[in-house]
Structures are given as C-alpha cells and as structure tokens.
Amino acid sequence: MGAQFLGGKELDQELGGQLRVLVLLLLLRLVVVSQLAPAGSDQERDGHLRVLLVPAGPVAGFAAAAAAAAALAHASAAAAAAAAAAAAAAVAAAVAADQLRVLLLVLLLLLVLVWLLVLLVLLLLLLVVLLPVPAGPAAGLAAAAAAAAALAHASAAAAAAAAAAAAADAGPAAAAGA
Incomplete structure (x- = not known):
C-alpha cells in the first residue's frame, strides 16, 4: 500500500529508515540483554547472546522500542540504586572509621589526663612527707620548744x-705553778 503513494526513491528511503530503526532496536536489545543477563545464564550460548528478532512493522517496532527502553530504564535504575547503596555503605564505613578514630583519641586523652592526675597526687604526697608543716598554734609552740x-x-x-x-x-699551768 505504501508503494502506491510513494515513488521509488521515497520507498527506498522509507524502507532504509525502517531498516535502520530495526538495526538500532536490535543493537539496543543486545545491549539490554547483555546488561541484564548474568554470566552463564540460559541467555548465553557458546559466548553469543540470544537475541530475539523484533517483528517488522511500525506498531511492533514501537512496542519493541518501548519494551527495550523500559528494560534499559529498569537496568539503569537498578544500577543507580546499587551504586547509591554502595556509596552509602562506603560513607557509613568511613563515618564509622572516623568515629572509632575519634573515640580512640578521646580514650587516649583520658588516659593521659588520669596519669597526670596520679603524678600530681604523688608529687603532693612527696611534698607533704618532705616538708612537714606544723598545724595550729600548739604545734608551733611544740616546734619552738x-x-x-x-x-x-x-x-x-x-x-x-x-x-x-x-x-x-689550766691543767698544765697549774702543774707548772705548783
């Protein structure tokens, strides 16, 4: 029917355009199937992917293009979700590592402060032992006595x-005087 309304050159262009669309859809389908098919699945045979032929005709072509686009969008959404999950896991791991590092730093700081407090107490005890200070007037009187x-x-x-x-x-002088 289309040949009645179109000339020879226009018919070649129309068929060439449909052929280009069919080839592009087949390539798109190949990309989608290769992205979605896990290795070793039944969609792989002898290293070649099975590709279902897209039926000819504008309605079938549009339906196949829509199905391929939907499959590609689904694969892209799944890949984006997986990438977002991996990024979130990496960020969570980095935050956990930073929190652990900060916690260890705080514990080390507390340990240093405790040791400084112990050394200060020991120094004060040493000063009390070495420098006895009398307490009160009675102790002062006892120290003065x-x-x-x-x-x-x-x-x-x-x-x-x-x-x-x-x-x-006087002993030698007295002995000399006597």
Missing part, C-alpha cells in the same frame, strides 16, 4: 666543751 631544747642541748654541750678546754689549758 623542741628547737629551744635542741639549742639548750647544743649550748650545754658547747659549755661543757669550753669547760673541758679551759681545764685542759
């Missing part, structure tokens, strides 16, 4: 030593 007793003892010892030295000096 102990210092006076030590001074008196030292004075008595010094007086005894001076008397012994004087006696030692």
